[in-house]
Amino acid sequence: MSEEKDNQSSFPHLSRRGFFKGSAALLGGALISQIPFETNAYARYGADDTLKVALIGCGGRGTGAAIQALSTQGKVKLVAMADAFRDRLDESATAIGTKFPDKNRFDVPEKNKFVGFDAYKKAIQLADVVILATPPGFRPIHFEEAVNAGKHIFAEKPMATDAPGVRRVLAAAEVAKKKNLKVVVGLQRRYQNAYLETLKRVNDGSIGDIVSAQAYWHNAGVWVRPRKPGQTEMEYQMRNWYYFNWLCGDHILEQHIHNIDVINWAKNAYPVSAQGMGGRQVRNGKDHGEIYDHHYVEFTYADGTIFNSQCRHQPGTMNRVEEVLVGTKGRVTLSGDGKGIVTDLKGNSIYNHRSKNDPDPYQTEHDRLFAAIRNNTPVNDAEYGAKSTMTAILGRNATYSGQVIKWDDALNTQLSIMPEKFAWDAPTPTKPDANGFYPIPTPGVTRVI
Amino acid sequence: MNLNKIIVSGALLSLFTAGFINKPQPNHSSASAPLQEEKFDAYKEVIPGTKVSFELVPIKGGEFMMGSPATEAKRKSDEGPQHKVKIEPFWMGKYEVTWDEFEIFVYKEIEKQSMNASSMAATGPSDAVSRPSPPYLDMTFGMGKSSFPAINMTQFGALTYCKWLTAKTGHFYRLPTEAEWEYACRAGATTAYSFGDDPAKLDEYGWNYNNSNAGTKKVGSKKPNAWGLYDMHGNVAEWTLDQYDPNFYAQFAKNTATNPWLKPTKLYAHTLRGGSWDDDPDALRSAARQFSKPVWKQRDPQIPKSQWWFTDAPFIGFRVVRPLKQPSAEEIAKYWSEPIKDYGS
Numbered sequence: 001m002s003e004e005k006d007n008q009s010s011f012p013h014l015s016r017r018g019f020f021k022g023s024a025a026l027l028g029g030a031l032i033s034q035i036p037f038e039t040n041a042y043a044r045y046g047a048d049d050t051l052k053v054a055l056i057g058c059g060g061r062g063t064g065a066a067i068q069a070l071s072t073q074g075k076v077k078l079v080a081m082a083d084a085f086r087d088r089l090d091e092s093a094t095a096i097g098t099k100f101p102d103k104n105r106f107d108v109p110e111k112n113k114f115v116g117f118d119a120y121k122k123a124i125q126l127a128d129v130v131i132l133a134t135p136p137g138f139r140p141i142h143f144e145e146a147v148n149a150g151k152h153i154f155a156e157k158p159m160a161t162d163a164p165g166v167r168r169v170l171a172a173a174e175v176a177k178k179k180n181l182k183v184v185v186g187l188q189r190r191y192q193n194a195y196l197e198t199l200k201r202v203n204d205g206s207i208g209d210i211v212s213a214q215a216y217w218h219n220a221g222v223w224v225r226p227r228k229p230g231q232t233e234m235e236y237q238m239r240n241w242y243y244f245n246w247l248c249g250d251h252i253l254e255q256h257i258h259n260i261d262v263i264n265w266a267k268n269a270y271p272v273s274a275q276g277m278g279g280r281q282v283r284n285g286k287d288h289g290e291i292y293d294h295h296y297v298e299f300t301y302a303d304g305t306i307f308n309s310q311c312r313h314q315p316g317t318m319n320r321v322e323e324v325l326v327g328t329k330g331r332v333t334l335s336g337d338g339k340g341i342v343t344d345l346k347g348n349s350i351y352n353h354r355s356k357n358d359p360d361p362y363q364t365e366h367d368r369l370f371a372a373i374r375n376n377t378p379v380n381d382a383e384y385g386a387k388s389t390m391t392a393i394l395g396r397n398a399t400y401s402g403q404v405i406k407w408d409d410a411l412n413t414q415l416s417i418m419p420e421k422f423a424w425d426a427p428t429p430t431k432p433d434a435n436g437f438y439p440i441p442t443p444g445v446t447r448v449i
Numbered sequence: 450m451n452l453n454k455i456i457v458s459g460a461l462l463s464l465f466t467a468g469f470i471n472k473p474q475p476n477h478s479s480a481s482a483p484l485q486e487e488k489f490d491a492y493k494e495v496i497p498g499t500k501v502s503f504e505l506v507p508i509k510g511g512e513f514m515m516g517s518p519a520t521e522a523k524r525k526s527d528e529g530p531q532h533k534v535k536i537e538p539f540w541m542g543k544y545e546v547t548w549d550e551f552e553i554f555v556y557k558e559i560e561k562q563s564m565n566a567s568s569m570a571a572t573g574p575s576d577a578v579s580r581p582s583p584p585y586l587d588m589t590f591g592m593g594k595s596s597f598p599a600i601n602m603t604q605f606g607a608l609t610y611c612k613w614l615t616a617k618t619g620h621f622y623r624l625p626t627e628a629e630w631e632y633a634c635r636a637g638a639t640t641a642y643s644f645g646d647d648p649a650k651l652d653e654y655g656w657n658y659n660n661s662n663a664g665t666k667k668v669g670s671k672k673p674n675a676w677g678l679y680d681m682h683g684n685v686a687e688w689t690l691d692q693y694d695p696n697f698y699a700q701f702a703k704n705t706a707t708n709p710w711l712k713p714t715k716l717y718a719h720t721l722r723g724g725s726w727d728d729d730p731d732a733l734r735s736a737a738r739q740f741s742k743p744v745w746k747q748r749d750p751q752i753p754k755s756q757w758w759f760t761d762a763p764f765i766g767f768r769v770v771r772p773l774k775q776p777s778a779e780e781i782a783k784y785w786s787e788p789i790k791d792y793g794s
Binding site for chain 1: 552583747761
């Protein structure tokens with residue numbers, strides 16, 4: 001109990017300007033009491049109750065998230081695992097078992113290991129809390145299933161890869177609220193002291209009103225998993241998922257969402273339109289599917305604020321992963337490595353965050369989720385998670401099409417990029433040509449809404 | 450101009466990978482590279498096929514007192530007992546390894562782009578040595594790349610760079626042992642720093658927390674030590690080849706240790722030397738030892754955690770050494786390490 005109070009005291013609360021309103025994690029208790037919640041959908045957990053966890057998606061991130069969940073205070077046990085691939089599930093079980101040899105924390109018998117496209121359904125049933133960490137294309141399906149089953153959720157970002165998926169998550173998020181389910185989304189900057197402490201200064205009015213913003217994710221890109229003999233096209237795409245939009249959503253979504261979400265958070269709003277440009281010049285081989293290696297997007301908010309977003313996956317170029325806010329009285333620079341700098345317009349320091357002894361934000365996410373479940377305090381990040389997902393999709397739509405795209409049009413489109421059927425021999429939404437190359441989105445040609 | 454050298458290196462690579470090489474190579478045509486043991490001079494090594502090079506300084510063999518006396522200010526117990534150490538001659542990187550060099554190793558694309566087709570063919574595929582997984586984050590932490598020290602790599606990553614460099618050049622490069630590092634840092638001095646005992650003078654020689662404005666600096670922008678090595682004190686803390694053991698020196702208290710080296714068998718802790726931009730002056734002393742910690746991978750969200758990168762250690766880097774006497778391929782192989790899976794400690 002005292003732990004929860006300590007946790008909360010390190011977070012800025014609702015402010016006079018309603019700055020943190022977009023952060024469901026920080027809503028006061030008043031709102032919850034107005035929701036007619038279905039008591040039967042919500043089980044109360046005391047300090048001595050064991051919270052049973054299922055891991056859906058057993059890659060490196062899912063395995064890391066499971067270990068963080070099992071590292072929270074109180075009794076917690078991993079009871080089920082699900083993945084499309086047996087080998088990934090086994091690697092994950094080895095890693096978690098090495099960390100937690102004790103069966104009180106890690107006890108997943110063979111019958112609770114589920115493999116394949118439908119594996120998630122069975123695993124979700126066995127748990128109180130589910131960790132959703134598959135490639136993001138599956139998130140809406142898994143999130144909806146978990147909400148319908150009345151489970152508390154840790155969901156990795158992003159929440160979808162297309163607008164129909166975002167709408168599905170938003171609808172399920174409403175249901176989750178009514179059922180009083182706790183949802184944390186893996187946008188860990190929202191749980192990182194450097195951001196919370198620095199944005200508190202913004203909220204205090206230290207830089208005036210935000211009139212402009214920039215965000216960057218420039219680095220060399222990520223892993224590639226080349227095609228192997230005997231793989232169906234579906235298996236190849238599932239293994240090399242980063243490079244296929246229905247699974248990954250392009251790096252503007254999969255990685256740059258972190259930076260985009262920070263600007264939305266600071267603005268307490270979402271853009272109304274976007275235009276931009278992008279392409280692939282360096283990362284353009286057969287193993288690189290269909291995604292771009294650079295995007296530059298100009299997002300416009302309703303109050304006229306322009307947010308310039310840049311992301312690039314090109315080795316040997318300038319590296320930068322940061323967010324910048326420009327206000328009428330000062331500037332802010334933030335980064336995930338713990339930077340939080342506030343200056344006035346002449347560069348005089350107002351605040352400089354020292355992050356050396358800050359807690360691990362990935363662990364804090366789980367500490368907050370499990371404390372909220374045990375203490376029945378509110379946390380539901382699903383709405384901002386879905387809307388920042390939509391913001392990145394809006395940016396992708398702008399770079400792929402070369403058009404000005406409006407938020408409402410982008411959100412309401414019926415255009416889905418997902419497969420119609422999930423099976424190893426099912427057709428994939430994009431297919432290679434005779435030389436093994438995939439169609440690349442082309443500005444002026446590609447339709448996005 | 451470098452064609453001969455490239456061809457020689459290419460031939461050496463195949464010997465090297467086949468396990469036959471056992472002697473330094475005679476008759477390099479390049480004027481920049483020393484080829485005979487008797488010719489023990491400073492030289493510049495061009496990474497074959499690229500325009501990137503790095504400089505090496507000869508460090509003559511000799512004996513020194515390793516560790517610090519109990520009277521030294523801010524001294525820690527793991528720096529003792531002081532003991533005599535005998536060191537074989539080697540070349541040492543004049544500067545810390547920069548991103549210019551390290552990125553060629555990290556990114557195959559950059560290596561490909563920097564080499565033309567004939568030099569690629571001559572030096573063979575770099576796939577002979579495994580490369581780091583691309584980091585998810587910006588590993589420069591926005592602190593600069595060109596001429597700035599490479600940072601955030603694990604000891605395994607730094608040593609594998611040496612293995613890659615050895616395969617490419619035919620010269621045996623590795624990390625310095627702790628003893629070699631301290632010998633080279635002292636450059637004959639017995640004081641707390643190579644320039645004396647007064648930390649106030651450190652500003653002329655080393656980037657530390659008081660003068661760095663919280664970041665790495667271009668290598669070689671302070672004064673060198675007496676043997677011509679830059680940034681031995683500060684800028685980035687440097688990997689050594691050793692496992693960290695606070696009691697390692699005790700066994701040598703009454704003997705002379707010859708080329709001492711505690712080969713790592715465990716993931717933690719490994720020893721770093723020299724202190725960094727993020728340290729107070731006392732951590733930059735010649736005898737001061739630092740060691741790796743699991744918290745340096747705190748923000749690596751994947752399990753297993755990366756074997757190649759720390760997510761929270763922008764203050765660590767390394768420099769290479771090359772023993773004057775190149776050992777046999779079998780002996781060389783003993784220096785390389787296998788990755789140890791990191792399930793988060």
